[in-house]
Amino acid sequence: MVESRELLELFSNVLKKMKKEWTKQLEHGISPSQYFILKTLEHSGSRKATELAEVIQMTPGAITGASDKLVSEGYAERKGAKEDRRVVYLEITDKGKKFVKFMFEKQKAVTAKFFEGLSDEDINHLIRIYQQISHNLDTDSTIKK
Numbered sequence: 001m002v003e004s005r006e007l008l009e010l011f012s013n014v015l016k017k018m019k020k021e022w023t024k025q026l027e028h029g030i031s032p033s034q035y036f037i038l039k040t041l042e043h044s045g046s047r048k049a050t051e052l053a054e055v056i057q058m059t060p061g062a063i064t065g066a067s068d069k070l071v072s073e074g075y076a077e078r079k080g081a082k083e084d085r086r087v088v089y090l091e092i093t094d095k096g097k098k099f100v101k102f103m104f105e106k107q108k109a110v111t112a113k114f115f116e117g118l119s120d121e122d123i124n125h126l127i128r129i130y131q132q133i134s135h136n137l138d139t140d141s142t143i144k145k
Contacts, residue, residue, distance in 0.1 A: 018114060025106045029073070033058060034066045035103060038075055038092055042100045046079065046091035063090075075099055 023032055030038075036056050041047060047055070049063040056063070067090050070076040075096035081087035092100070115123060 021110055034070055038096050038100050041092035046089040048089055
């Protein structure tokens with residue numbers, strides 16, 4: 001394998017810069033985890049806190065705390081299940097949908113900036129590489145020692 005130390009340092013540096021840039025785009029009073037909650041609700045419809053926690057990989061308590069702000073800001077609302085009023089679902093509002101659409105457009109522009117100056121051939125190589133990395137992560141989530 002190529003010098004793995006240099007690869008790891010570059011990979012880590014790029015991830016940090018990308019995360020910083022994406023987080024900067026969210027400077028609308030919404031945390032990244034709150035944005036992921038909204039994106040999940042937009043994509044899959046209303047969910048219970050336990051379901052969101054599993055999908056987003058957060059604790060149900062963290063979901064409740066994050067969703068409190070989304071509800072107070074009007075991005076989401078809580079609704080009781082018709083069959084059992086003890087069950088509460090979080091649902092995205094029209095304001096939340098507009099915010100997700102707005103952020104999606106901003107993220108597209110930021111992502112385009114990340115890959116600016118790369119040729120189509122380089123982009124195709126990256127796609128192939130990311131697909132392989134994704135496959136590796138899907139098939140073996142444990143690190144061999």
